[in-house]
Amino acid sequence: MMYENIDFNSIDLTQEPPVSEPERQYYFIAKCRQYVKEQEELAGHPLTADVVTFGCQMNARDSEKLSGILEQVGYTLSDSEEADFVIYNTCTVRDNANQRVYGRLGFCNSMKRKNPHKKIALCGCMMQEQNVIDKLKKSYRFVDLIFGTHNIFKFAELLCRMFESSGMIIDIWKDSDQIVEDLPVERKYPFKSGINIMFGCNNFCTYCIVPYVRGREKSRRPKEILQEIEKLADDGVVEIMLLGQNVNSYGKNLEDEISFAQLLQEVEKIDKIKRIRFMTSHPKDLSDELIEVMKNSDKICRHLHLPLQSGSTKILKAMNRRYTKEQYLELAAKIRREIPDISLTTDIMVGFPGETAEDVDDTIDVIRKVGFDNAFTFIYSVRTGTPAAAMEQVPEEEVHAGFDRVLEAVQETARKQVARLQGQTLTALVEEVNEQDASLVTGRLSNNTIVHFPGSADLIGQIVPVKLEECHGFYYTGHRVEETK
Secondary structure, eight states, X not given: OOGGGOOGGGSOTTSOOOSSTTHHHHHHHHHHHHHHHHHHHHHTSOOEEEEEEOSSHHHHHHHHHHHHHXXXXXXXXXXXXTSSEEEEXXXXXXXXXXXXXXXXXXXXXXXXXXXXXXXXXXXXXXXXXXXXXXXXXXHOTTOOEEEOSTTGGGHHHHHHHHHHOSSOEEEOOSOOOOOOOOOOXXXXXXXXXXXEOEEOOOOOOTTOOHHHHHOSOEEOOHHHHHHHHHHHHHTTOOEEEEEOTTGGGTTTTSSSOOOHHHHHHHHXXXXXXXXXXXXXXXXXXXXXHHHHHHHTOXXXXXXXXXXXXXXXXXXXXXXXXXXXXXXXXXXXXXHHHHOTTOEEEEEEEEOOTTOOHHHHHHHHHHHHHHTOSEEEEXXXXXXXXXXXXXXXXXXXXXXXXXXXXXXXXXXXXHHHHHHTTTTOEEEEEEEEEOSSOTTEEEEEETTSOEEEEEOOGGGTTOEEEEEEEEEOSSEEEEEEOOOOO
């Protein structure tokens, strides 16, 4: 049964809810629709909802699922935290993400005092930490609903409990092997979409809390992934991004094992899909098979995000990354040799416990030898409950000195890498009208570089050839090249 074919008004709410999923959630969507109508009559206006997303692409995809259910139950989606219902989809990779959420809650509490009917919910990775739940129960009692990462598919059911209760609802699962398909989704972009192919992580890097809050790796069955992509293609999507904490280990826990490279080959066969992206790849699991499939593909984008974290073998070992500096350099060289037009981007952490100035030198050496097109560079953040939290921390002044050196090296090499495209004509997927200049549109090249060029809103969602005229460090300006027939 597919939710697009469901008449929610015809569901008999006098019966007990179904046991099986997703039919059980359809029942609660129908029930929520009644509650929302009642609340609208009390409020005297249509109810609005705002989903605020923190964190990664996985969280962004989860937010699209939350938005889809909110629309089905009768809310009008808003981009304002003054909405009648605000849900924060949280991240907990770094402590400052947690602090941002607490700050937003304080702001929402002041609005709730003015509007006692306002509802506030929290979900996502941050909610999987017991110390966070304890703090919310003690100091943020005005929050109406709290749930985590493993039971997001129960959102409609939890909404019903929220409407039926006057107190805080908390529903946190430690883990789950359930993957519930075919629930409503409201996509942010009509022409591109993320697709979850797996959930969780088995790597246990010593600095990372993801395996503890997202659970162990669970791969979706390929048939269900391909069916979802086919539906998206029929709905006008031309670019998809396959999402997982470590996509290279996709399929290992399935009964009929399939590699990530083999899944990509199946996705390529879907005619209306023109571009395929994926993230994130762990260097220790990136296979020769995947490199070969990327090399020979006309659809897989010429961009690979390959997190380095550190260029020091000593620090990599302490991080439990399971590769050395030399192995990473060898892998990057192989990728560049086989796919010369590839864009390599990365994540780099500075200030991991035990890191010295010499370790930072190693990281800078890798940056210069690989020549990353861009890097997300950040300072190590202590995450309670991870092994690294108990290690001896690096003095703050040393961390910032190392960070400045790494950032300078990244910017220097990235500018050179991006500039190599100047004068070329490449295709760009037009994503939006430029925010600063309405006479321009903004497009994204296959290698993930941004280009701004003259155009109008009717180009959005189209893939068009663009001449890259001027490099501005990390992006280009150019003009559209008319295609000859």
